[in-house]
Amino acid sequence: MPSLIRPGCRALLLGLALLLTTPALAQPPIVAAASSLQAVFPRLVEAFRAETGASLRVNFGSSGNFRRQIGQGAPFELFLSADEAYVLALHEAGLLEDAGVVYAVGRLVWLQGPGQGPLPPDDEPLAAVREALAAHAAGEGRARIALANPEHAPYGVAAREALSHAGLWQASEPLRVMGENVAQATRFALSADTRGGLVAWSQALAPPVAARSDFVMVPADWHRPLVQRMALVKGAGETARAFYAWLQQEEARELLAAYGFRAPGDGLRLDEAASR
Numbered sequence: 001m002p003s004l005i006r007p008g009c010r011a012l013l014l015g016l017a018l019l020l021t022t023p024a025l026a027q028p029p030i031v032a033a034a035s036s037l038q039a040v041f042p043r044l045v046e047a048f049r050a051e052t053g054a055s056l057r058v059n060f061g062s063s064g065n066f067r068r069q070i071g072q073g074a075p076f077e078l079f080l081s082a083d084e085a086y087v088l089a090l091h092e093a094g095l096l097e098d099a100g101v102v103y104a105v106g107r108l109v110w111l112q113g114p115g116q117g118p119l120p121p122d123d124e125p126l127a128a129v130r131e132a133l134a135a136h137a138a139g140e141g142r143a144r145i146a147l148a149n150p151e152h153a154p155y156g157v158a159a160r161e162a163l164s165h166a167g168l169w170q171a172s173e174p175l176r177v178m179g180e181n182v183a184q185a186t187r188f189a190l191s192a193d194t195r196g197g198l199v200a201w202s203q204a205l206a207p208p209v210a211a212r213s214d215f216v217m218v219p220a221d222w223h224r225p226l227v228q229r230m231a232l233v234k235g236a237g238e239t240a241r242a243f244y245a246w247l248q249q250e251e252a253r254e255l256l257a258a259y260g261f262r263a264p265g266d267g268l269r270l271d272e273a274a275s276r
Helices: 010-019 039-054 062-072 082-094 127-137 152-165 184-191 201-204 240-245 250-258 270-274
Strands: 028-035 057-061 074-081 103-106 108-112 144-148 176-179 194-200 215-216 224-230
Touching: 028 062, 039 057, 039 240, 039 250, 057 062, 062 074, 074 082, 074 144, 074 240, 082 224, 108 152, 108 184, 108 201, 127 144, 127 194, 127 250, 144 152, 144 184, 152 184, 152 224, 176 184, 176 270, 184 194, 184 201, 194 201, 201 215
Parallel strands: 028 057, 028 074, 144 176, 144 194
Antiparallel strands: 074 224, 103 224, 108 194, 108 215
């Protein structure tokens, strides 16, 4: 595994209060954040603002699209990817300050809303997909299966791998509906014409989603680890640098953990995280 989260950098945060008075930092930096972070990120930004007084602008989207946009010169200063491969590729292309750090490991779940059928058991999390396929084959329904587009969304890649592990990828093709990113896939998973969907655990834990849905964990070994890495884009300003450092502190890690993101090296195994 490449470099993990580094501790500290508190001095950078303390110095930010002085730097914020300079005209160069009048315009808040733009952060590119994976859609799996959409529920927790406002809390992170607000906690950072409360501590430092600094503001940020955040764009959410699929990590693959952000990789392409940064490669084309999009004015992002910090990139938080749901797949570290995109960060490492941009680093190899010379567009980032360095290879960055791993800030979290994500998990995949089967998510469904009320009235969409029984929740699959823990030991067969894709049973609902088999049920939907059986109903479709019998001409009794066409309940869709939601996931993010694996062409550019890391959680879509994990969903494809989990379905392949269960021998359901090819068979599920007529029923699949793909979101542009995992946040859109979550909305599709809860719509009336789907049986459910494969989405990020962080989406399932978001209060508006948790209030009207239920989920079951997909085993971590059914897909490649969702190692999420962040890095500064070359030319990033002091506010982006301070936020990057702050995201490696305990307060940020606790907020991420509350939404299902665990950092490697924090003493908690993935199977233990899933049970909490």
